[in-house]
Amino acid sequence: MSEPNHNERHITSPTVYFAVYVALLAGVGLTILASYHNLGIFNPILALAISIAQAGLVVLFTMHLKDSSKATVLSVGCALFILMILFGMVFMDYYSRAWGSW
Amino acid sequence: MSATIISLPDQSTARIPKRNYLTQENGILSWLLTQDHKRIGLLYLMSITMFFFIGGALAGLIRLELLTPQSDLLAADTYNKVFTMHGIIMIFFFLVPSVPAVLGNFFLPMMIGAKDLALPKMNLASWYFYMAGGILALWAMITGGVDTGWTFTTPLSTHYVNTNVVTTGLAIFIAGFSSIFTGLNFIVTIHKMRAPGMTWFRLPLFVWSNYAAAVLMVLGTPVLATALILVVLERVVGIGIFDPTKGGDPLLFQHLFWFYSHPAVYIMILPGMGVISEVVSTFSRKRVFGYTAVAFSSVAIAVFGFFVWAHHMFIMGISSYAALVFSLLTMLVAVPSAIKIFNWAFTLYKGSITFETPMLYAFGFMGLFTIGGMTGVFLGTTGTDIHLTETYFVVAHFHFVMVGGMLMAFLAGIHFWWPKMTGRMYPEKISQLAALITYIGFNLTFFPQFILGTLGMPRRYAAYPAEFQVLNVFSTAGATVLGVGYLLPMLYLTWSIKYGKIAGDNPWQATGLEWQTQSPPLTENFAEMPVMDHEAYDYEWLERQKEKEVASVG
Amino acid sequence: MSDSTAIAHGAAAGTHHEHPPYLRHHFESVDQQTDASNFAMWLFLLTEVMFFGGLFTVYMIYRNWYYPAFSAASHQLDVMLGGINTVILITSSFTMALAVWCAETRKKSGLVAMLVVTFLLGVVFLGIKGHEYKEKWDKHHFPGASYSVQAFVNPASDPLQVNAQGKPLAPLAPDMAARTEMYFCLYFAMTGMHALHMLIGMGILIFMIFRARAGAYTEGHSAYVNYFGLYWHFVDIVWLFLFPLLYLINRH
CATH class of the missing domain: 1.20.5 (Single alpha-helices involved in coiled-coils or other helix-helix interfaces)
Incomplete structure (x- = not known):
């Protein structure tokens, strides 16, 4: 310019x-x-x-x-990963509750 | 641009420089509207000290009540409010902001050679959010209090109590912004504001650990906001998301709550670990053993911190398969924590150790944090957790980590950097005594609680069976000693602002960039932009510099 | 490494380089300032992602538990209105992107026009949203004491409870029908939170329209328009997930 x-x-x-x-x-x-x-x-x-x-x-x-910048891309990836942890591990609990006790 | 010269001036001729960040501007508005990270750090220091003593007074009430088995000093419902407010104030208004918002705010830009944090206005806003949240929480306390425990567990908080849950929830929601703003600011600053030559692996470990904590703040706190907003909506309009009668699951609240609140434990302890790295290295005159391992262990703690939250919920009704997974993952956190402890121990090995006050606090940290961390393994094991959870064992465990660990680290940091913040030394002898009193008082207070817990004394009750009284009397006596240990620094540090010995630029002869400028520093931190040309903690390099200087003077 | 060399370069050039008025004192160069602010804006959006992430977690759990109720209640939403709103929001996102382009290429009148169009599209979106809320309110589908499960236990009584072929849906058992309230809780919580973000964005838009008319963003410093654009696009993305998850459950 x-x-x-x-x-x-x-x-x-x-x-x-x-x-x-x-x-x-x-x-x-x-x-x-x-x-x-x-x-x-x-x-x-x-x-x-x-x-x-x-x-x-x-x-x-x-x-x-x-x-x-790479930092931004990495941060976005990091947040999405943690978001998947939130979804995945909460879902794991609810899904396996139906299996009952050991 | 000149390369940084490590300045080791003669202490006896040191003067407080006329122009520094304290004298730059005068008047109350120059403080309330300041965008200087150092002044905001001091604002935070004053406010968190106030909240610490409020929370401490509540702790004193708790211990006094537990002196006798009956609920006599406080009625049971008052007791519930007192321990709830103790927890809320200490966690959200003291521990979470303590090291990052005070020491991090003040020293992080200086350590990386920046003039300020990247977003000074947001930094100031974070303090106002903190104060707004804090005042709202105090207002909730004065107008009736809240008695859910700091965890706001549903359905207790939504259906069974009628105290100021909404006000307190909003207070924490607001304070959450302050935490997010601080964390966001730190991440941006560390990425974008480093001085020339300050590569990632030359950063002081304090910066690394604050970076890791900042990531947790930025990614964790919003989920707490979701959980609190849903509780507030539940109470105000009854939206039913946690209401079993409407098909909601109260346990889902705990998932969301602990998704933040477990990482929050690492938000509290990680910056403290950073302080310990600085202190141990400086007073052993050695570089931190295994720098890279310590740096990455901070990041590892931050990452693992997100995988383990449900270990707070083993007996709450989560599936036993999920409990198994969370239990195994919990054990992982022990690895990076142990890496830190071992590396500090190796740093001490063959160092020339001196026992100034910060170092005493650091020793306290290492011992107490190790006990706190190891007992965490008991609690992370599902089998023992069923016996120990909700007993005084848990109380002792997290007080060993939070008070024995974090508070010791905070005091270590305050003493370590006090000369830089004020330009004056704290009185050495009495502060060594205070460190010793704190250590003794702490162990007397909290070690009996481990025994009480294994004997089965439940937490959060105003009364207890008479056979537990002896240990409780020990604990209360210890709390008194501990109180003296905390009051002393408050008094002599205030005294030293005016009457302390003049410190000079670098009283500890440390290598960090923050020591290479005047004390108290200029508003813009450095007279000219520093260039980093050596590793962090390179004390061998410092020795060579000293020889050169002596040679050139001679 | 690359960051630090950039700073060193900026400092070296600093002597013969007049500072533009929008360069804050603690930055070495405009590049560093823009980089830092842009990164900060992204981090802020990531906190928003996590905030909505909590709500989506709640949605995921209850949708799996009460799928029949969610499916039946979803038919109460108007796909036509929802679709129109989606198109409106996408369009506003497009005009916002054009506003960013206008600011970058210093087209003042274009910038003002695009910001105004973005704002107006936001108004239309919220208008339609308000109309939908009112419908729910009138049919007693707002969660609370007056909530009615009539449409779900007796679908024949409600013209909306029909499948794609126009046949009435199967009635729900009373306990499952009661769980439709959970769907509407989430519907109002999630779209309400989204609408709140739009309101905040539109407040900022008004402010920016006035600043843009005064020529604030078209004299070399277009960064603010860009940051706001990021926020507006993010709000758009949230809706792109809300639309199929709330409106389009089991429509066939």
Whole structure:
């Protein structure tokens, strides 16, 4: 840019934002469509998979995680890992309660 | 830019520099609106000291009540309120902010060679959130108190008591922001504000352990917020998430609560461990043995801390399979803790040890924390836990870790850095005496409680069978001694602000960056940006520097 | 390592480098400041992730325990309204991204316009959300003393309790029907918490619109727009999970 000392960050172009926007809309359509078909166990799995993919697109491109520092990427990964620990270990307790005692 | 020169000036000619962070600006507003991390550290120091003595007074009431088997000094419900408020104040308003918010705030930027924390306004906001939460908690205490225990266990807290649960819950929710802000600030500062040459493996171990604690603060505290908000909503609008009559599971609250509150134990102890690393190294004149192992053990404690929370719930009705898994994982935490203890012991080996007050407190820490940690293994084992949980064994265990460990570390740190904070020395002899009194008083107070616990005396009752009285009298007597041990530093440290011997820049001849500037420091910490060109704790390097200096002067 | 060399470089350049007014005193360079603040914003969002994580844990447990109740109660939500709201929120996220782009490329009027559009989309979202809340309130599906299980023990009485083919759903046993209240507890807690975050965001948006009109973000320092954008996108992501989990249980 005009100021020599000012190190401009990488600017994501509106095309990328628009592509993500279209992908998100397609994702919403697909989620709703899929929920009206009987896929058995795969209904919630597919819905969550689409949500995760959408969230991934937003995080990587719209929120520029792709261009962020390694520390940021690592922190996000760390938080998601701890979140999975929370989900997984609470679920483990509830799931195994049905097994009764030893 | 010049390379850092380790300054070892003559103590007898030392002066308090005219321009420092204390004299930079005057007036009450210059303190209340300050964005200087050092001043915010002092604000925290004053406020947590106040809360410590309130919590301590409540502890005194508890011990006095337990002097006799009957519930005579306090009625049973008053006793419940007293121990609840003791726990809440000591945990959320003293232990969690103690080392990070006071010593970490003050010294972390200096140790990494930064001018301030990365987000000074957020730092100030964190103190205001802390005070708001603290005042709300005190208000809840004055207007009727709360008697659920500091754990807010459902359904007791939601259905069976009618005390100030909502106010206290909100107070802790607000104080949680202060904790998050401090932790967030630390992580950003350590990542982005290090001085040139300050690589990750040159960071003092105090910084490493505060970093690990900060990760816990940032990732754990929000889950506590969820749990408390749901309890508050339950009481206010009855949303039923923990209400069995509406299909809720009270145990789910404990999962969410302990998901924070077990890591919170490490939020409390990790920064204390960092202080001990600094102190042990300085007063043995040796680098910390196994620096990398100690650094990574902090991180390991932080990570394992998230896997083990349900060991607080073994008898609460979790599945026995989950109990097995959590019990095994709990044992893992013993490994990094032991790494630290062993490495400190090896640091002492062949060091030239001197016994200044901080070192005495550090010795106290190592002994008491080891006992506290080992008894934790008993409690982490499902079989023994069934016998010992909810007895005085648990009380003794966590007081050994929190009071014997953390408080000793806090006092070690306060004495160690007091010359840097105020520019004046504390009186050495009387403070050595205070450290000794604390140690004796502590053991007299809490060791009998281990025995009481194995004999089966339950915690949280105002009355107990007469055969437990002898040990309880020991414990109460010890608490009196302990009280004197804590009052003494309060008095002589206040005295020394005005009358203490002038300390000079580096009274301990330590290598840390915080000692390479004037005491008390400038508002911007360093006159020019320091460059780190040696390892942390490199006392061999320091010896060579001293020789060079002597040679050049001569 | 890379961080520290960056700082050293900034310090070396410091002598002949005039400081822009938005550079805080304790940073060596604008780069360091932006890096630090951006990282701080991400960490703050991670605390938000953990906060919502607690709520999602509760949801996960009860959905598994009371699946029939959750499935039946989910039919009370309007997929059409929920879908429209999702599209609105995604669009607002898109306009917010464009606002960031406008700020970075110094297009003042574009920035103001995009922020206003984002704000208005937020208003529409909350309007529709409020309409949905009112529906639940009127049908006594707000948890509490007046909660009614009528629609679930007798689905024929409620036009919404039908499957994709238009046939009435099977009635629930009274004890399971009572558990639909748990679903609505979670529905109100989670969407309410989400709406609260949107309200906070819209408050900040108003503030930013005024600052942007004064040209605050289009003179080289666009970072604040970017940080707020991160927050707004995060709120969007939370909704992307809430929508299928609350609206689309067993619709077929």
